[in-house]
Amino acid sequence: MTNQPIRHIKSEDSLDRCAREFLEVLLQDEACYLWNPAEPETEAYFERLEQNFSLLDSLDSEEIAPQAEKFYNCLHQCWESAEIFQAKQSILQRFGNLVPSDWIDAIAEQATRIISENLSPIERLVACVNPLLSNWGEEDLQVFARPLVYAMRGDNGVKVAPWDELSEIEKVRLTMKIAQEVLTELQQTNQ
Incomplete structure (x- = not known):
């Protein structure tokens, strides 16, 4: 019987922690997706994204x-x-x-x-x-x-x-x- 309240407290703690993490993710500053490809910052944005994609670095167009x-x-x-x-x-x-x-x-x-x-x-x-x-x-x-x-x-x-x-x-x-x-x-x- 004494184990139930401890489990309940642990589950509440994990729910609170999950809620806090979720709020952090929602409220953190993110770079917005650039919808207009004609804007000058768009090219730099896409280059940064492509740097994370290692397949392009290891293969050329023939491969x-x-x-x-x-x-x-x-x-x-x-x-x-x-x-x-x-x-x-x-x-x-x-x-x-x-x-x-x-x-x-x-x-x-x-x-x-x-x-x-x-x-x-x-x-x-x-x-x-x-x-x-x-x-x-x-x-x-x-x-x-x-x-x-x-x-x-x-x-x-x-x-x-x-x-x-x-x-x-x-x-x-x-x-x-x-x-x-x-x-x-x-x-x-x-x-």
Whole structure:
């Protein structure tokens, strides 16, 4: 019981100390940021700031340029990964209960590889599903891709049922439909 008041006193002391330090920081004189770059003191202000930045002293522009390129490439890859993840999540929400998720992942990975290649829409669809449906010939897969690529009236004939209940042909059609949706999502995010 006697320990509680001591802890309470210690916590009050630390709160007072924190409050005092906070007030000191708020009230200390600081040089204001120079908003007008045309003012004469601006150049000296920025030179003082750059002196604290040691990277500029150790690297010249020839060394900085490749590092900057690597940095921007990394940012670009992160951005692409986020777009791919978003497209994958959208497809998983729509088809995740119908198709094994590893199939959706495989289709999405293949689609990201071929999205920038100069292929016809049918070739893209076939290339997306070919690794998963390797027991089907490329010409057969093109037959399944045509109704999806060339918009026809009415339903696309894709049966919506659990994966285990689908026939082999229905699985091919559903896989093609998912590949088309993934490609559409990726094309929309790239625009």
